[in-house]
Amino acid sequence: MRFVELIAAAALGALHAQPTIAAVPNPPAPEPVEIIELPLPPVTTDSCTPDINPRGTGCINQGIYGEGFQSGSFLPDGRHIVAYVTFTGAPDAPNPASIYNGSQIILIKTDGTSFPNGDPWKCVTCGVPAENSQGTSDTWDYPHAFQDGKRLLFGTNIADCGEYSLIDSECTPERLFIYPIRWNVTPDGSGAGGAIREQRIHPDNVHFGFSSFEITNGAISQFGYFSRLQFNPSPTTGEPLVPRYDLVNVTTLYSPEVTPPWTVDGDQIVFNPLTNIVGELRGFSGRGGEVTYIGYSTESCNIDLYAAELATGSVRRLTAHPEYADPVDISPDDQWTAVMDTRGSDRDMFMAGMRGVPPLIDMVATTVASSVRNNHQRRFFQLYIIDRYGDRGDYFGQKVNAAGSGVAGSGAINDPEWNGRADPRWSPDGTQLAYWQDITASPACGGVNPLPCPNSTEPGGRYVRFMLATFTSRKPYTLPRVEPVSDVVPWGTPYVPGATVPTLPRIPEGTYTLVGTASGSAKVTITDNTDASSIKSVAVQHTDYSDDGINFLNGYENYTRSNPSYTLEIGEWYSDLVQTGETNSTKKTSPGGFHVSIDTFVNIFEANGTLTTTVDDNVYLQPLNYS
Structure with missing residues (x-):
């Protein structure tokens, strides 16, 4: 079986598990795309002088690896978009009372027009009096406009201009x-x-x-939550005692009654794909019926995105390509998924390229599998759109910024040194996608790293750029406002203040058999740490294992982890897998094994030995320590 057919089998298998999807249509043809760069305030590394910005409306920093910058969502009119920037320069320039300093939220025109002062951007939060922003947090990430056009979220704050639209000149700092x-x-x-x-x-x-x-027993536990926003003008308990938005009717998007990925039946281990345990929440579908998240792998070492219906808990797999997917946005009509993905980079193929491998070692190997996508702060993401039915056949979605010379360091639309970041955002009418990128910089290149650093060709040597893709063959649509959904998530657990973080179930130490759906089996040995607080290693021996009856897996794989700190993981990986049938694949470590160390907060990948996956005539090697 060809590599693309394996992707089809994986994607369609996940889709067929969903009773609401009756048939899978043929993949869509590629669409024409036009991409422009959106304007940003001028850049300076020193003083913001009148020569740099004659209007006196501030300058921003270079934004190395997105420091002090993040793009956000469209306003409801579709002609303005939100962004977080950091103004910089001497405080006495261009005038002593400049309000254009530090972290701020701006609006950017997307239609080529300007605000009344002549700028294509407007700073919304600059100059807000201290008495208008009591108790706010110094967080600015994930800026997002409300559909009333009068409010916006940034970090854990909500800006509100009352009766005025954020884009209006009447929306002043004082209001x-x-x-x-x-x-x-x-x-x-x-x-x-x-x-x-x-x-x-x-x-x-x-x-x-x-x-x-939270950090429990030296390990990180992460859960997703769903809640209602409730304005509290006069709180009497809790900090800060200022007008605020409280989160009420909070639900943990997990229940002990939900079937976990792995269960035990006697001496057999059973895999339950598409489980709705939400760890890292990534957003919602366009019409709000689903929550999106990074879920437990359906195939070994393949980190994918999933969507769970809030009303029923039914899960669908949004991505199936073996590369890593993370930032995601579903179109307002729920028909398209925009995703930042490493597909095309071969970054993760050395460990995930062999398809149809049950995710057994993922009980202990997920930290490494989810971290190799980075090199320090560099991401290897590019933007893809995938229709609702996902990867299948030879369809892996469409790379949005595919046009251009592709020359590294050229500044082209598809320059591989410009890396996608979170989050892409659809326009309200479904015809445009906004996204942002940053350029490779030290320490992912230069210094002790032998890889040379590219030079930015952006104004002022800016390290970030804000892009707007228009799908020129699409007709804009107007959708009705999304009606409020229920506070109740039936498959979740209502959160009780003070409750302890749930403990995810895990398979007890022992030896089990996983029976292939079509043939064969896998002998699985699970070993706990000495204090029995977590799993230390998983060893698997496959014998003619097959879930599709077309490809057959033989050989062993063994992964052992240790955690000197809660963010640092050291993995010892031994693999000698052979897959035969319509595809011929191998996944092998060097004789001494593959030894990897990675800090999830720093993303420094260091390895000794090799792990190589071959798929027919394709050979995939692990990244070098400095790449």
């Missing part, structure tokens, strides 16, 4: 109020509230999704 968001985690309502990350506004503008993690 804008910024309110903090608080999640109560104590029984008596005291304290500063719980940690909120990966925060997203639901399309109904009433609900709020987020992730949170």
